[in-house]
Amino acid sequence: MRPFLRYARLLFIFARTCLVRDMEFRGNFWAGVFTNIVWVGAYFVFIKIIYANTQAVGNWTQGQSVLLLGTYALTSGLVNVFFSRNLAELPTQIRFGNFDFTVVKPVNSQFFVSMRYLNYTEVGTLAASILMIIYGVILAGIKVTFLSVLEYLILVACGLSIYYSIYLILMSTAFWFIKVENLWTLGETVFQVARTPMNIYGTAAMKVFTYVIPLVFIAHVPAETLIGLERTYEMLIGLGMTAVFVSVSSAFWRFATRYYTSASS
Numbered sequence: 001m002r003p004f005l006r007y008a009r010l011l012f013i014f015a016r017t018c019l020v021r022d023m024e025f026r027g028n029f030w031a032g033v034f035t036n037i038v039w040v041g042a043y044f045v046f047i048k049i050i051y052a053n054t055q056a057v058g059n060w061t062q063g064q065s066v067l068l069l070g071t072y073a074l075t076s077g078l079v080n081v082f083f084s085r086n087l088a089e090l091p092t093q094i095r096f097g098n099f100d101f102t103v104v105k106p107v108n109s110q111f112f113v114s115m116r117y118l119n120y121t122e123v124g125t126l127a128a129s130i131l132m133i134i135y136g137v138i139l140a141g142i143k144v145t146f147l148s149v150l151e152y153l154i155l156v157a158c159g160l161s162i163y164y165s166i167y168l169i170l171m172s173t174a175f176w177f178i179k180v181e182n183l184w185t186l187g188e189t190v191f192q193v194a195r196t197p198m199n200i201y202g203t204a205a206m207k208v209f210t211y212v213i214p215l216v217f218i219a220h221v222p223a224e225t226l227i228g229l230e231r232t233y234e235m236l237i238g239l240g241m242t243a244v245f246v247s248v249s250s251a252f253w254r255f256a257t258r259y260y261t262s263a264s265s
Contacts, residue, residue: 010107012116020116031152032051032121040073040128058200063140064227070132072195072219075159077125079167085117087167087183091174100262110253114168137226148226151235155222158242162214163191165249172249172256195219214241 022029047069052060060068090113093099102109139145170183194215198206209215217238224234 007108007111010055010111014116015118019120022120025186029121033124036077036124037128038163040064040125040132043069043073044132057145058197060197063136063142064223065136066139067133067136067226068219068223069195070136070198071156073132075156075194075218076191077122077162079161079163080125081119081122083114083164083167085119086114087171089180091178093181094174095178095217097262101258101259103132103260103262109257110168114164135222140227142226142228143215143227148228151225152222155217155225155235155238158238159218159222161242162217162245166213168249169252172253173257175259191215191218194220207247210237211241212214214245215239217241220221253259 014155036256037192044079045068047062047065050057053063055061057065092098093102093113102112167184169186170187171182174180193201198209198216198220202210206216221234222240
C-alpha cells in the first residue's frame with residue numbers, strides 16, 4: 001500500500017507543477033484547448049459528410065459511428081494527457097544523455113519517463129469527445145445501463161493501456177537505434193485505423209487487429225459495449241490482451257534500459 005501511495009503522491013506533484021507551468025502562459029494554454037476542440041470537431045464534420053450519402057458503414061449507423069469516433073478521441077486524448085510528450089521525448093533524452101538523471105532517481109524509471117509531464121491542453125479533446133459520445137448515444141437511441149457504462153469504462157482503460165504499451169515498446173527501441181522519432185508518427189498513423197468501424201476491413205484484418213495489433217479494443221469493442229453488440233468473450237480477450245501487452249512492454253523496458261551506457265560512456 002505504501003508504494004502505491006508514494007507513486008500517487010508523485011503523480012499529484014507532477015500534475016500540480018505542470019498545471020502551474022501551463023498557467024504561466026494562459027493565452028497559449030487556451031489556444032491549445034481551442035485547437036484540440038477544433039480537431040475533434042473536424043472529425044465530427046467528417047462523419048456528418050460520410051453519412052449525408054449513406055445510412056450505414058459496415059452496419060454502423062451514424063449515431064453508432066459518432067459514438068465510435070468519440071471513444072477513439074477519448075482514448076487518444078487520455079494518451080496525450082499522460083504519455084505523449086513523455087514518450088516522444090525519450091529518444092532525445094537518450095541521445096543527449098538526459099536519461100542519466102532519470103536512472104539515478106529513487107523511483108521506477110518507467111513510471112518517471114511515462115508520467116513526468118501532463119498535457120492539460122488536452123482537456124479540450126476530452127470535453128469534446130465526451131460530448132460526442134453523449135450525442136452518439138442519443139442519436140443512436142441507445143439505452144444506457146450502469147453495467148454497460150461500467151464495461152465501457154473498463155474496456156476504455158484496456159484500450160488506453162494497450163495504446164500506451166505499444167508506444168512504450170516503439171520508443172524503447174531508441175536505446176539501440178537512437179533516432180526513432182518517426183516511429184511515433186508511424187504509430188499515430190496506424191492507430192487512426194481504430195476510429196473507423198473495424199469490421200469494414202474483413203475477417204482476416206479483424207483477427208490481426210484483435211490478436212496481433214489489438215486496435216479493436218481502443219474504440220471498437222468499447223463502443224460495441226454501449227451499443228449492445230459486445231459479447232462476453234470480447235471482454236475477456238480485451239482483459240487478456242491488456243495483461244499481455246502491459247507485461248511485455250514493462251519487460252521490454254527493463255531489457256532495453258540494460259543497454260543504456262549513459263552520455264559519459
